[in-house]
Amino acid sequence: MVPEGPIVFAYLDEPPFCWPAAGGTVQGCDVELVTAALQALGITEFEQQLTTFAELLPGLASGRWTMTTPLFVTAERQKLVDFSRPVWALADGLLVRSADRELLSGYRAVAVAAARLVVVGGQVQEQAGLAAGIAPERIVRVATQEEAVVAVRNGDADAYASVAMAHRGYLARQPDDKLAVVTVAADEGGHPAAGAFAFGKQHAALRERFDTALNSLIGSDWHRTMMARHGFPAGEY
Structure with missing residues (x-):
């Protein structure tokens, strides 16, 4: 089930994960991954909203956006939002x-x-x-x-x-x-830690379908090539 209204993806200006580019487009490995996963669900259009880190999770909790760029999964954050399966592990x-x-x-x-x-x-x-x-x-x-x-x-x-x-x-x-x-x-404390897309708790059905799409993408030839293009060495995703 697709949520009523547009899907809004909130992101940060933080290459190589996401950044605003010329012509109003957004680039980065997280943008490419969320685009591919949503397309696998038949969702070809979604809104992209630049924000600050401080507003990422409050924006989800208040319903301003549907999901966010991946961030570290912590017990405190899980009280506010739900997370997808991990998509990278970074030191x-x-x-x-x-x-x-x-x-x-x-x-x-x-x-x-x-x-x-x-x-x-x-x-x-x-x-x-x-x-x-x-x-x-x-x-x-x-x-x-x-x-x-x-x-x-x-x-x-x-x-x-x-x-x-x-x-x-x-x-x-x-x-x-x-x-x-x-x-x-x-x-x-430099152990690689897992990061995942965050979803508002009201979007559990979308998150579950999104995870299914991620499972088919992460580790694929397309995914390895895409992450390498953005500078990620093997072992960090």
Whole structure:
């Protein structure tokens, strides 16, 4: 059963997952995957809504959109929304100034150096940083990936915590030899974690059908080729 009214897919400006492109189109691996899965269900048109991370889940809960770009699955988030089957598993990374690459090698190193960590508010990396000993007053919260990158580039923060793949995707689109990516080690909370599309709880029937479509797509030749084209190494999806 297709929900009444248009299906609205909320996404972030965060390559290589999703980003707005010329002519009002949206690009990225998550966009290609959601498009293919919906097409498999006979749904050829859906709306795409750019938003901020802070609004992703509240927008689902209030019915402003039907589903969102994949994000990490946590018990707290599952109280608000439902998740599809996992579609990728990604490790954390730090975006730092190139000169600090050796010094700021992970969350604990940021804590020891009393450096400032910038995070997109509400993302799980803030808790990882706190668990590693970074003082709360040394954590800077912003709303978007672009704001976090600017904070590091301008010296308002020393490291930006997100998934390493997001940092690589950003630098692939906007190269900057003054910035470098550090992958957080597994013993610092850098274990790959699963991400999945989020759905409003009122859309359980659509989510179940969507999962069936995902099962036929993920791991297929089309999917492996598409993810490789967006820079994902094998083992991260």
